[in-house]
Amino acid sequence: MTGRVEPSMMRQHLRMYLVLGSIDCPVDPTHVVQEALAGGATMIQFREKGDDALVGEPMIHLARRIQHQCHQAGVPYIVNDDVELALKLNADGVHIGQDDECAADVRKRIGNRILGVSAHTVEEAERAIRHGADYIGIGPIYPTRSKDDARAVQGTDILRILRDSGIDLPMVGIGGITAERVEEVLCAGADGVAVISAVTRAESAREAVETIAGASERFFLRKLANH
Secondary structure, eight states: OOSOOOHHHHHHHTTEEEEEOGGGOSSOHHHHHHHHHHHTOOEEEEOOOSTTOOOHHHHHHHHHHHHHHHHHHTOOEEEESOHHHHHHHTOSEEEEOTTSSOHHHHHHHHTTSEEEEEESSHHHHHHHHHTTOSEEEEOOSSOOSSOTTOOSOOOTHHHHHHHHTTOOSOEEEESSOOGGGHHHHHHTTOSEEEESHHHHTSSOHHHHHHHHHHHHHHHHHHHHHHO
């Protein structure tokens, strides 16, 4: 990557953002990724966390396999929290939470790779911008069981509050988002949706992604037409 990703391109990457690890998938995670990419996933985050999560070589092996799938599809591959792993793999970026390494320090370590930062307040969002974030992840918007460390449910109002306060960085909503809720999240100010169980636990990951991506596409086409 020769320079920081442009905000307009970042917004495109966030449209249908799949987050997953082995514990999220009842089948081989690489099968879920294959189906999701075929259905139109625009970015993939490898998030290997939880009591039964893979560690060591098995984790790195899975991370590499998913990375290869993303590169074959031309879709950015992001690593959750683990800066060392992201650098080892030469991943496209890193996503960090408020309890992880300082975003400013991560930006120095990863250079021009994509940096996503979770934020829950205007102050956290403003700090993420100052520290070099390319996008912010906002949530949980709705109740979710996919993340043991999830904070209190924010609702879509937090998205409006952030936009009304002047936050214009690309923003993705996460937490309990289903196809039926996509438009509500985008209307509130998000540029895209990040999903876990709505895809990983679906009978068909491809169909789930197609439905969510389709809802997102229709929203932005209408928005464009109204301007």
